[in-house]
Amino acid sequence: MNDPDTLARAYLALWNDADAASRDRRLADGWTPDARYADPMMTGAGHDGIAAMIAAARAQVAGHRFALRGTPDAHGAFVRFSWTLSPEHGAPIAAGTDIARLAADGRIAEVIGFLDKDSA
Template identity: 55%
Template sequence: MHDPDTIARDYLAVWNQPDATQRLGQLSASWSDAAQYADPLMAASGRGAICDMIELARTQFPGHAFSLRGKPDSHRQFVRFSWDLAADGGPRVAGGTDIVRIDDQGRIAEVVGFLDG
C-alpha cells in the first residue's frame, strides 16, 4: 500500500529541485521509466522529458516553490492532492490538483494535473 502523504511530498520535492541532475535522480527513484505527465499547459512522456518539462516550468517562475495544500487522499492505485505555487513569503500565483496513478512497483506511472481557475 502506498502512503499518499509521502507520494505527494516526494512529488513536490521533484518539482522544487533546482538541480536537473538531482531532479532526474529523484525521478529515477520514484517514477516509472515510461511515466506520463499531462496538465492543461504541458505534457511529457518518460523521465528525461518530464525532467526537462519541469526545468522549463521552473524558469518561468524563478524563486517560486510548490507547497502542499490540504491533505492528500487515495484509493486503489490513485493519489489525489492539491498544491500552491508561490515565492517565499509571497502570495500564491498558481494552484492545482494532481491525480497520480501508482504502478505495481509503487512508482508514479501517470500524472494528470488540473489548474485552479
Template identity: 45%
Template sequence: MTAHLDLVDRYFAAWNETDAARRRELIARTWAEDASYVDPLLAGEGHDGIDAMIGAVHERFPRHVFRLSAAADGFGNYVRFSWDLVAPGGEAIVKGSDFGVVDAAGRFKSVTGFLDVVPQAA
C-alpha cells in the same frame, strides 16, 4: 495510503529541486520509466520529458516553489492532491489539483493536473 504520502512528498521534492542531478534522481525514484504527466499547459513523457518539463517551469518561475495545500488522499493505486505555486514573496500565484495512478513498484505511472486558480492576464 502511507506509501502514497511518501510518493507525494517525493513528487513535490522533484518539482522543487533546482539541481539537475538531484532532480533526475528524485524523478527516477518517483516516476516509472514510461510515466506521463499532462495538464492544460504542460506535458512530459518518461524521465527525460518530465525532467525537461520541470526544468522549463523553473526557468519560467525562478525561486517559486510548489507546496501541498491540502492533505493527499487516495485508494488502491489512485491518489489525488492539491497544490499551490508559491512566489518568493509567499503568495500562491497558481493553484491546482493532480490525480495520479501509481504502479506496482510504488511510482507514478501517470499524473493528470488541473489548474484551479491562475493569474488573470493583464
C-alpha cells in the same frame, strides 16, 4: 510509496529541486521509465521528457516554490493531492490538484494535473 502524504511531498520536492542531476535521481527512484505527465499547460513522457518539462516550468517561475495544500488521499492505485505555487514570502500565484496513477511497484506511472487557480 504507499502513503499518499509521502508520495505528494516527494512529488513536490521533485518540482522544487533546483539541481537537474538531483531531479533525475528523484525521477528514476519515484517514476516508471515510461511515466507520463499532462496538465492544461504542458505534457511530458518518460524520464527525459518529464525532466525537460520540469526544467522549463522552473525557468518560468524562478524563485517560486510548490507547497502541499490540504491532505492527500488515495483510492486503489490513485493518489490525489492539491498544491500551491508561491513566491518566497508571497501569496500563491497558482494552485492545482494532481492525480497520480501508481504502478504495481508504487512508482508514479502517470500524473494528470488540473489548475484550480492560474497565474494569468
